[in-house]
Amino acid sequence: MNEVTVGGMRFELDLSQPLYEQVLDQVRSSIAKGEIALGEKIPSVREMAQALKINPNTVMRAYQELERDQLTETRRGQGTFITADAEKVKHIRYKLAEEAVEEFLAKLGSLGFTASEIAAILRSKGGEGQ
Amino acid sequence: MNEVTVGGMRFELDLSQPLYEQVLDQVRSSIAKGEIALGEKIPSVREMAQALKINPNTVMRAYQELERDQLTETRRGQGTFITADAEKVKHIRYKLAEEAVEEFLAKLGSLGFTASEIAAILRSKGGEGQ
DNA sequence: CTATGTGTATTAGGTGATATAATACACTTA
DNA sequence: TAAGTGTATTATATCACCTAATACACATAG
Known part of the structure; x- marks a missing residue:
């Protein structure tokens, strides 16, 4: 309903999360x-x-975090550009993935699930392709 | 360092998360x-x-959420008791696990990981037993 | 009955994160 | 010079969270 497409990116903001975080995540x-x-x-x-x-200011906050992660480079007076370094993108992508995995395993671990149980759950729900 | 054990449960509160949520999670x-x-x-x-x-009041908030999830029963004047119904515990446990799985898959999906890639990452990091 | 220990509700206040608004400055380019 | 960039600052508002203090309803031991 409340979607906006800008710069080739699709945004759908809500209030369940900080706005700057949603912008950051989407970009x-x-x-x-x-x-x-x-x-x-x-x-x-x-x-x-x-x-x-x-x-x-809210957009700025998201953009600055992107630059801190070296996913973008900002040129004063010109604009904000995606890094040209593919390795940096790859690195951040895997870093975020690892963090997600850690968090996931910790959460299920705190519920008393073993590794094999977790694997079984994922197998039954892993219907994600694309 | 800042650990406290009470009622057979070990707590270690910090400020990275709401206190009532940490108490809720631990119990x-x-x-x-x-x-x-x-x-x-x-x-x-x-x-x-x-x-x-x-x-x-902060403890109350945690306790009330536990009761909403039917993990506890409160008896006015007596105290708060863990449910005696093993099925309810089992149910909530799996519900929380499913939510964690959903969130995890969504996060990795937004990073462009496929199901097989996710499986590979988990296989390499799944050194959790107990 | 009384005292104590339960859960519960209410009111008030403080703090920090988030978001907005308005304005200004530094830099680049047409 | 003008317009479009990123950036900084100050002020204000709102909300979630947490605390403090107090009071009430109920159960049980004495």
């Missing part, structure tokens, strides 16, 4: 999936803010 | 793992609050 996801070409420019802070109907 | 975890016997009484709101050095 990062687009980069990780290769939906945005390396070196490409992403929308300016103001343009993104206007499109999403949120404050420029 | 629920103890129940799911069977570290607390069914039907057993858990520490009173006041006792728990004093032991953890937090406000009774």
